[in-house]
Amino acid sequence: GAVVSQHPSRVICKSGTSVKIECRSLDFQATTMFWYRQFPKQSLMLMATSNEGSKATYEQGVEKDKFLINHASLTLSTLTVTSAHPEDSSFYICSATEQGSAKNIQYFGAGTRLSVL
């Protein structure tokens, strides 16, 4: 099946620093990738939709200048949490859908646990 790799799996950083998270589709091309945030014991909240070669589409309430998304190729999307603060601590998870697929199957990365001190 399709594999999505997400790196790093865990980040601990100081308040004020920026953190970059990578999401790669390993064996398929992904025109669209999604970034979610998941709080403990809660559902996946869509933050933004990342489209290859164009600007990301952010969900209401998500600061685009805070969470920078770049989708420079059909296999890579990055999420940068700028000037991270303790309230940004969370589990961030990406997913990708296969280009040209009739189904909307989303393949998920393993997630990144961000802890901001």
Place this chain on the structure above:
Amino acid sequence: GENVEQHPSTLSVQEGDSAVIKCTYSDSASNYFPWYKQELGKRPQLIIDIRSNVGEKKDQRIAVTLNKTAKHFSLHITETQPEDSAVYFCAASSSGGYQKVTFGTGTKLQVIP
């Protein structure tokens, strides 16, 4: 936008019993309904999905039903096993280029040996 509600939030069953999780959605344009299983600390995994032109789909011990008129869909797990213990998410999506998926709030299933 789409709104997906999921019940119950927690569910405990004895091993061998059946488990049922129910979801409702609001957008009549939604036509694709996947179910994901997420074990603690791991990524969500697709376990079964159904499209709006089908009322029921079964895969071994797992089945999903869809009532498009009522905007309800349900997950049924029969002969539950301890390894079925996880959080289950329903979701709804409409086809088309955007492919945005809206997730339910999740159901924590505990199968008691």
